[in-house]
Amino acid sequence: MIAKTRGSTSEFVRMKLLKDIQDGCFLPSERLTTEGLAKRYQVSRTPVREALIQLSQNGLVDATANSGYELHRATVPELCEIYEIREALEGIAVAKLIESGPEPGVIKELRGYCEARRNAANMLEANIADRKFHLAICHHCGSAMIPDLVNNYLVLSTTFNLTPPLLVDDYVHDRKVNTEHDAIVDAIEAGKGKLAQKLLGAHIAFARRELEKLIGKKTSPAGKKVRSYVTQ
C-alpha cells in the first residue's frame, strides 16, 4: 500500500471511502466491489471488506449476503425518521449545552457558522455550514454519544439526492434557515434552555414536514423500502 502514514489500512480505507462518498465519487445504489475498491486504494481486499462492514453497520452501505455491497440511497421515509430522531437528540444536546454554561468561544463558533451559511456562494457551501452548526451544538454539549449519532445521520442524509422540486424554493427556505439559526444562538447565549430546545425542534421539524408534504403523507411508514423517488 502507498503512503499509509497514519493508522491502520482498514481505517485509511474507511476514511477515504467516506470522503469519496461525500464528494459524490459514487452514485447512490452504486455497486461497491471489494476488488474494485482494493484497486482504487491500492490495498488488499481484507481492509476494504472491514471498512465496508463498518459502513454497513452505520447504514451508509447496504450489504447483501454473498452478493455484495452498494452505496445506500436514503429514502424519504428514512429521512423523515432521521429528522424525527435528530429533533430529539439535538434537543437534548442544546439543553445540556445551556445547562453546562457554554463558554463564549462556543457562541462565537456558532455565530461563525451562521455567518458562513449566510455568505455561502451555493447550496453545497450552505449545507456544509449548516451541518457544522448542528454538529457544533452536539459536540459542545458534553455528551459522548450524541455527536457520533447525529454526525452519522447527517452523512446518511447526503445519500439522498436533492430533487429539483425541493431546490425550487431553496431561496425562501434558505433565508428562513438562517433566521432560525440566529434565533437559536440568541436563545443559547441568553441561557434560555426551553426556548432553544423549542426553536431547534421546530427548525428540524420544519424540514421534516416539508419532506412529508413532498410525498403527501403525515407519518413515515418505515420498513417499506423505496429505491428511488426520482428518475435520474
Place this chain on the structure above:
Amino acid sequence: MIAKTRGSTSEFVRMKLLKDIQDGCFLPSERLTTEGLAKRYQVSRTPVREALIQLSQNGLVDATANSGYELHRATVPELCEIYEIREALEGIAVAKLIESGPEPGVIKELRGYCEARRNAANMLEANIADRKFHLAICHHCGSAMIPDLVNNYLVLSTTFNLTPPLLVDDYVHDRKVNTEHDAIVDAIEAGKGKLAQKLLGAHIAFARRELEKLIGKKTSPAGKKVRSYVTQ
C-alpha cells in the same frame, strides 16, 4: 467450522459472541483475542475479527490499534447518557405507536411482559421481561431505526455489573417499576399519547436519577472514562 447451517460464519460468530456476552461468559474489561475466540467457535480469525469490528462499532467491545479487543464495561456516566437518549427515543416510539392505532395484540403482548415481570423468580428474569417490554414498544411503533438503537443500548447496559448498593432497594424499586409499566400500557390502550410519553419518560428518568444519586452528581460528564466503580 461445525454446525453452521444459517448465514455467514461472520454472522454466526457475532451472534454467538453477543449471546455469550449476555450470558456472562466474559467479564467486562476481559480481553477478547481473535485467536482465542477463533478456537472457541472453531472458525478462523477472519470472521472473528469482522464480528469484533461490528461489536466495537456498537460500543460493546473496545478496540485498541495493534493491541486488541476487550469487552466494554459501561460506566455510570455512560449509563446516564443511555437513559437520557432512551427517554427521548422511547418517547418518540410510544407516541408513534399510539398515533398508528396499535392492534389489540400489541396491548396483549405488553400486558404479558408486565405479568412476566411481576411473576419473575429473580432479578435476571425480571430484567429480561423489562427489556422485552421496552423493546416491544419500539418494535411496534413503525420506526426502522429506533428498535435497533434502543436494543443496542439495552445490551450495552448489561455490561455494567449491578453493584450491591443498587440491589439493596431492589424490592421497593421493583414494585414501582411494575406499577409504572402497567400505567404506561393503560395510557397506550386509552390512546393517550401525551400521557404515555410522560409516564414512560418519567419511568426511565427515575432510573437515571437513581444512578446519578449513586455518584452524587447532577449531570453526566461524558468523556471521562472510569474503569470500574466496584471492587471485584
Place this chain on the structure above:
DNA sequence: TCTTGACAAACTGTATACAGTTCGCTATAA
C-alpha cells in the same frame, strides 16, 4: 532499589489463495 534496554512471546493487521455463491448469458426446446 530503581531505571533502562534488549529480547522473546503473543497477538494484531494485511495479503493472498481458495472455496462457494450469485447472476447473467447463451443455447435449446416448446
Place this chain on the structure above:
DNA sequence: TTATAGCGAACTGTATACAGTTTGTCAAGA
C-alpha cells in the same frame, strides 16, 4: 417468440501465511 436449463465469469466469504506491533520479562548498570 418465450421460457428454461446449464454454463461460466465475477465476486464474496473463509482460511492461512506472513509481516509488524505491542508488551512483559529479565538482566545489566546506575
